[in-house]
Amino acid sequence: MNTIIALAYLLAAALFILGLKQLSSPKGARNGNFTAAAGMVIALGATVPLLHFTKAGLEITAVGLVIGTLIGTVGARMVRMTAIPQMVALFNGVGGGAAALVAVAELLKFGVHPPLAEVFPSVFSIVIGSVSFAGSMVAFAKLQELMTGTPITYPGQQIVNLLLAATIVGFAVAVLAVASIPFSFIALMVLALVLGVAFVLPIGGADMPVVISLLNACTGLAVAASGFTLNNFALIVAGTLVGASGSLLTKLMSDAMGRSLGNVLFGAFGQVRAGVTAVGSGGQARSVRSASAEDLGTLLAYSQRVIIVPGYGLAVAQAQHAARELADVLEKRGVEVEYAIHPVAGRMPGHMNVLLAEANVPYEQLKEMDQVNDDFKNADVALIVGANDVVNPAARTTPGSPIYGMPILNADQAKNVIFMKRSMRPGFAGIENELMYGPNTVMFFGDAKDSLTKLVSAVKAA
Amino acid sequence: MNTIIALAYLLAAALFILGLKQLSSPKGARNGNFTAAAGMVIALGATVPLLHFTKAGLEITAVGLVIGTLIGTVGARMVRMTAIPQMVALFNGVGGGAAALVAVAELLKFGVHPPLAEVFPSVFSIVIGSVSFAGSMVAFAKLQELMTGTPITYPGQQIVNLLLAATIVGFAVAVLAVASIPFSFIALMVLALVLGVAFVLPIGGADMPVVISLLNACTGLAVAASGFTLNNFALIVAGTLVGASGSLLTKLMSDAMGRSLGNVLFGAFGQVRAGVTAVGSGGQARSVRSASAEDLGTLLAYSQRVIIVPGYGLAVAQAQHAARELADVLEKRGVEVEYAIHPVAGRMPGHMNVLLAEANVPYEQLKEMDQVNDDFKNADVALIVGANDVVNPAARTTPGSPIYGMPILNADQAKNVIFMKRSMRPGFAGIENELMYGPNTVMFFGDAKDSLTKLVSAVKAA
Amino acid sequence: MTNELLNELTFFVLAIFVGFEVISKVPTILHTPLMSGTNAIHGIILVGAILIAAGANSPVTIVLGLVAVILATTNVVGGFVVTDRMLEMFKGRQAAKK
């Protein structure tokens, strides 16, 4: 029996690995998710013979599985595409919470002097799991706009957080060394929850994807630690896989934003303030050109080549279908249409791809930054829909700007630029965009979806 | 103590993995080799406490280590760069032999009825290790030209080999099931040695690199199997790492040659014969242009852009230094010189890179096929030095040719082609090369090194 | 260290290498689904949760077990379903491509 269980766990681990591998290539990604799910089913099935149910145990297991399945399915099915980041945060948080609870329950079994080899991973799992839970909940709240997305800061914050972390470490060491108060880990858990909140509060809403990825990796490690406590192979390997791949992914994600992880986690304050000041001081004195839907419709209809640059505003306005519609009517008139996808357009990497895919935009029209950047100079129109930072020429021209050096889309090289947004307000980075004042730029103010719909009619009429 | 040994083995395994990782990126490759060597030292050191020396045991261990170190160092230091493939074959073979011997010695310890869990991996190790040993020796002999490099075939050969393999499997099953004759594994070993020879004989000398890589992976698996017999973690993990990465590498190598592994291993006969026939029937009737060193020197000296295409003949003639010298004198005259490196030019992937690097050709002048292929049409001269198949336009134009579809260097698009080889004989694939008869092609017959030296003088005189 | 702990440590180390290497070539566009997919995988904590819940015999362990199972199940089910929803889009694009 034990042999079969061990082999089943091994098979599950292999399926998780294969699943991850497939998930990281566009062709196999969806299968990869199934493969990993199959691994999960096998691991759960193999666990059944290990269970010795009490009466209450059987009941709560069944009830728990049903409730969890309901919440999970409904939550995942109902969520709108734009709300996926916060959903992932939620699912990650509950995993961390579960890991912490499992570790607590396991520790309670050993009276006052549990063996060190059990206490150490348990304490780790409790602390990290709780931080992950609380942090994920704050990330969820920020993304769901239940609380402000701007960094919440106060003087001496970093010192307070540092003290908090130090207290936890001290407390953990005490638990490890003395371990005489059975409920000390409950206190540890509470402290860790506070730390989780405090850790995420000063990070801006737009950086949440990176934070979620980091907390995801943390949950993985907490799960692996629970595996050490329970001497369970499946938990150790699966948790470690997530911990390792999640850490790498976090780094890849902050790289894709052109920033270091440290900057994302701890640099929010200064940067945003500077941005805000810059906006306050500069701009607004100069005037911009704006135009009517009819004029722009004619311009578009008689172009040869149009490149659409989607951004966060398109996501917020749920304007992906309208964009697709505009592209369709333009193509019917023989205009060549492409989408220029900046890697960090929107609020998580891949955001634009997912949204435009949802609107059935053909794959070949989606162009990555490197592919498309040389094409702008041959484009008649660059149509910027709710994007801002990713086309800000300051990244190329203004040393000292917070986004200086970040690779951007060369929309400014197009013969005409149509800039669609609701106002002159800056984008996520909080800095002004010279492109709005460019000689070839025409502003078209309004909600992205409304504006695009107007353009569709205008093109049809042209 | 056991804890320390286990941790040391784990550290060694981690170093092997890191070493492999570094070895597969150009920047870290040399460090990777050191990292892996450090892992080896740690693994060996950790083994010392496990040893209980008999008097004879101490002596033979010491003597063996000294002799092996001498052979290894001298062999590896003395070998010429072009002879590296056969050296790798040799070192791989002895590893396989050692694995087989270790398995035999371990099996001898268990009287007549060793437990199946010991016998199975031992038998595997004996068979695979012996095949690897014998096969590698044949590969060595072919590459060192101790025997003919052409495939050795006779009617019904594949059937004979199949029967041989079947006998071994049958015998192995008998050993596993009955295991009553202690020396039956010696017989198994002898049979496996014969199979190793028979397996490699029908494969052409030029395919040896792929064969060596395959046997390398086999040795890795044999070592891992020995690890199962000895219950030794270091052997299992290191052997498996080599087995897995070696298998993938074998596939990558045959991919780089544009052929399937099956074709490399079993397809030699037909293909080569067809090639030979093709040559016998076609060609030779038409005439080719050839020119004097002086004419060619002038042509080169007054060119703007020369692309050198090195091939196997350059390696054989050890002409890399002469090529470098020619490039130097040309550059002094302001001629732009580049080297076009076909991935399978020579007789092993990376062969040309290694050779040219030996001659201190600057890195930037080495261009991979994809980088350089579009440049040929702007080149005044394509100087082909001992290459043949990799510039054969039949790969593009002649469906049915054995190399049809293989990506080639577009040397034929250069304004002038200087084709340096000793004769009109075909290259490795045994098929004729239309490019020799091309309107812009001039042949320059002779040993590559002599010819290049002549060209150097001619350019200086021009 | 016990043998068991040593083995577990070994699994841990090897899994770290696998985890790093296996995703090292992921394109930017797959970052979000990959994050979501790994998120579902750490739902394996459900195995731990039912091990705890099954043996629950005191009010404290019953509460802990029930909550742990609910949270972990939500993680597993929600994680895989939401990842699949995301990737469905990509499939749509592949189909569109053909």
Added chain:
Amino acid sequence: MTNELLNELTFFVLAIFVGFEVISKVPTILHTPLMSGTNAIHGIILVGAILIAAGANSPVTIVLGLVAVILATTNVVGGFVVTDRMLEMFKGRQAAKK
């Protein structure tokens, strides 16, 4: 199966994944050095060879042990040295690059 065998099997499976993934991005130009480097690593059989040789107490085991140690040592030493020679060239190129 014994626990030991199960653990060994697990190491084996995880090592397969690591082996595959870790070299999956190797450029063509490094095929030969990589082959040579992995070739040196399987020289780890030397650990097995000295385990056998150390305890040799009969003519048969003495011969087997001696030959095995010689072969395995040649594999290790020759393998690493020849790989280093090959890679020295690449270093030369890197230097030239600067």
